[in-house]
Amino acid sequence: MSSDNGPGDGGAEGPPPEQLALIRESVRGADVPRAKPRTWRGAALAKDRPVARVLVDKGVLHLDRYFDYAVPEELDADAQPGVRVRVRFGAGRHRVRDGRREGGGLIDGYLIERRDESDYAGPLAALAQVVSPEPVLGEELLGLARAVADRYAGSLADVLQLAVPPRSARAEKRASPQPLPAPPAPDAGTWARYEHGPAFLDALASGGSPRAAWNALPGPEWSEEIARAVAATLTSGRGALVVVPDGRTAARVDAALTGLLGKGRHALLTADAGPEKRYAQWLAVRRGSVRAVVGTRAAMFAPVRDLGLVAVWDDGDDSHSEQHAPQPHARDVLLLRASLDKCAFLVGSWSCTVEAAQLVESGWARPLTAGREQVRRAAPLVRTVGDTDLARDEAARAARLPSLAWQAVREGLRTGPVLVQVPRRGYVPRLACAQCRAPARCAHCAGPLQAQDAGALRCEWCGREEHSWHCPECGGFRLRAQVVGARRTAEELGRAFPAVPVRTSGREHVLDTVPAAPALVVSTPGAEPVAEGGYAAALLLDGWAMLGRPDLRSGEDALRRWIGAAALVRPQSDGGTVVVVAEPTLRPVQALVRWDPVGFAVRELAERSELGFPPVSRMAAVSGTAEAVAEFLAAVESPPDAEVLGPVPLPPTLPGRPRRPGAPPPGEQWERALIRVPPGSGSALAAALKTAQAARMARGSGEPVRVRIDPPDIG
Incomplete structure (x- = not known):
């Protein structure tokens, strides 16, 4: 069945130890005797190129190679490169049918090429089925998928699962339209x-x-x-x-x-x-x-x-x-x-x-x-409200919006809709004691309390309602909002402007567009609807919530989200105004005021170059239990210029919250190590990590280790 293994080998448990040497030699290109294909079933074979090289749809690294199968005569016409096939694979299930042995269960795969001979000298299993004669995997797509797998230390089968959509028989039977001639060149x-x-x-x-x-x-x-x-x-x-x-x-x-x-x-x-x-x-x-x-x-x-x-x-x-x-x-x-x-x-x-x-x-x-x-002609006017301004502002102490923001809202509503960007969804996502500022936590599991709606407290972790909260630090019974959500903001603005409609846009319900009529549109970042003719004004609230994240990209992400909202506002010549509630001296805020995201990115790049942070360097994250991470790092043959940072403990996955990729399962404590290499060594690092992970999987190591190249957050 395989150019490296015989039929019945190489299942989910990996090849037997005695075959690992042969696998390694074949990967290195060692000379392996070629042989005409024979099958367990003794079926009549295709006369021309009777060997099919198949990529099986198993996204495990130690099986990330091609396997040889014999092409039965009845499948000769349809078994062409690029088609989907089904083959028998794995050592777990063998059966005897009509006196002939059949090995493994059926699994999907792609036919990569047809050959005259096989590198494997033993008998080959035959292709079980051509799922469809439609060639869905061309040479260019295969080459791209292989390049992506190598760059990210992954398997080719996993990449193809992302690249080729699931089959629909009715769609394949439907004729595609004839291509249209090239259009004329557009004007600028x-x-x-x-x-x-x-x-x-x-x-x-x-x-x-x-x-x-x-x-x-x-x-x-x-x-x-x-x-x-x-x-x-x-x-x-x-x-x-x-x-x-x-x-x-x-x-x-x-x-x-x-x-x-x-x-x-x-x-x-x-x-x-x-x-x-x-x-x-x-x-x-x-x-x-x-x-x-x-x-x-x-x-x-x-x-x-x-x-x-x-x-x-x-x-x-x-x-x-x-x-x-x-x-x-x-x-x-x-x-x-x-x-x-x-x-x-x-x-x-x-x-x-x-x-x-x-x-x-x-x-x-x-x-x-x-x-x-x-x-300058295209951008709106951007104004800032910092901590010093808030401290002197009576309106800001009584409510969350400073006087400048109220003024911008009132003036904007005279001519069109006003956008209000809030970093958090919900009502009051974070609460604290009004007297001592201690975070409000659940008496049962110590999870953070949040207000889903006015007057109701619920634990974010265990979901229990809290009806008689009091502060364990000072005994106080009053709460204040640490972070106010989009729904609470919409409620406050609705009371302040009772004659103006208030619309919300967030994860539960995202608006696409809003009319040009005066209205308040409260949105979380990324969910801002487009206003016909542009917004008259925009408020960017709680800037500290986005800038305060302990992440390398916090400033870059905050500026991107602010500019994404401000770009929907009318130009300054048409009265467009943006008010951002954040400290004016911070670099992302200054870049927004000057509308200079390129200058900000260039300065960030220079700083990361000095510190050796991505994207100047290439980085990989390795996460798992402390023992598994230590064992894996010891087995990796990293490039000589590689540097290991950590490992450090990972935040636990909270009960009831979705598990992030690379995060520990609920109730487990994981660690994460970062491996950093300078420019030019990224490919060598990815290859070393892939080799170590494949060897670990082939041995059947129990503790999982997650490897991610270029993690988006390095904290």
Whole structure:
């Protein structure tokens, strides 16, 4: 069955110890005798290339290789490279049928190639079934998946689970539309506002492959600008791929592409479409009927033919980071595609990530920005309220909003809607004693108490209600809010402005758009709806809650969320005003006031270069029990320039809360170590970690160890 193992070996428990040496030699390319295939069943084989090399769908590292199977004569026509197949695999289940031995249970896989001979000298098991004659795994997609697996120390099977959507038989039977001719080159449109915008479009239309880090001007024009970049790429006869953070954003780009190019020229790949429709769209892309794709994270693997442009919008959004193994980031996958396919690359956002700044700093990409005068014309006026102002403000002591914020709301409501951004959802997510400021905790489990609605206290951990709370420190009975949620803020604003409608947008219910009529729109970060004609004003409350997170990216993330909300406000010339409640002297606040996210990212990059932090260095996180982490680190043959930081204890997973990737199971104490290497050693570190993890799995070590390359949070 395998080029390394015989049939019945290599199941979930791994190959027997006596075969490990042979496996290692075959991986190194040692000379192994080739043989004509024989099968357990003795079935008639295909006359031409009777050996099928198969990737089995088992995402474990010690089985991350191809296995050889014999091709029965009756499956010869359908068993072509790229199709889905089913094979018998594993040592756990053997049976005898009609006097012939059949080994292992049925498992899905992909047929990678057909060969004349096998490296394995023993008898081969035959392909059990060709699931579908549709070739879904082409050479380009296979090469990309292998590159992603190597970069993230993962298995090829895990990457393909992310790259190839589940099959729908009805979608496969449906004929894809005929491809449309290339559209004419679009005019520059609002790209003319950028210093090199028209030249960027001209390069795409002429078949060039420019690489740019785009700092988009505030306002709604960004979606049309992406659509024009896609149209220019299609003009050259090539394909384009755009990856955005969520379905709402994808819908805006979809509408812009439809308005510019008409229907039938692009595919929308999002989870909202449903499995069958999404698979049909994916097939249309793979068959070449559609040359442009816009979609969310999973679309980063879309098999666009003759790829000419890959673009990612708002690459700092957490949604771009895949939560399933090996947890790739959409930006990095598109960077790999740009290198493998030698196509154009565009990373764009109203803000600017440190990774985008590094691409420009290294010379790999060019900046695509507007001049300062153009930025001033497009951006709203930003004003700040700091701790000193709050201390002197009677209104701020009596309520949460300072006088400047009340004034901005009143003036904004005269001409349109006002946006209020609150860092926390819910009513009162955090409470404390009003007298001594001690956190309010549950008497049963010591979990934090929160107010789901007015007057009701509930434990965030165990869910029990608390009806007679008193402070164990000072005996007080009064509570105050440490952090006020979106619903409580909406309630307070509704009382202050009784004649104005109040709308909320958050995780439970996210609004897409709001009309231009005066209204208060209370939203959590990332859920801000788009207002027709733009918001008249915006309040960014509790800035300390975002800046106070103990994370390397807290300042960068806070600035990105603030700018994402402020970009929805009208320009200063139309009266647009933004009030941010945060200390004015802090660097992210100053960058917002000056509307200079690029300058902030460049300074962050310089500091991280001095300290050796990502993205300048490559880093991996290893987490598990203390014994498992120590054993794993001892087995890793890290590059000579690798540095181990830690291990340190991980915060426990709270009861009733979802478990984060890499976090310990509830009730267990884990540790995490960070391994850091300088530029140029990232591939060697990933290979060493993958080898150590594969050996650990092959031995059947009981304690789990989680490995993640480039963790988004290093705390």
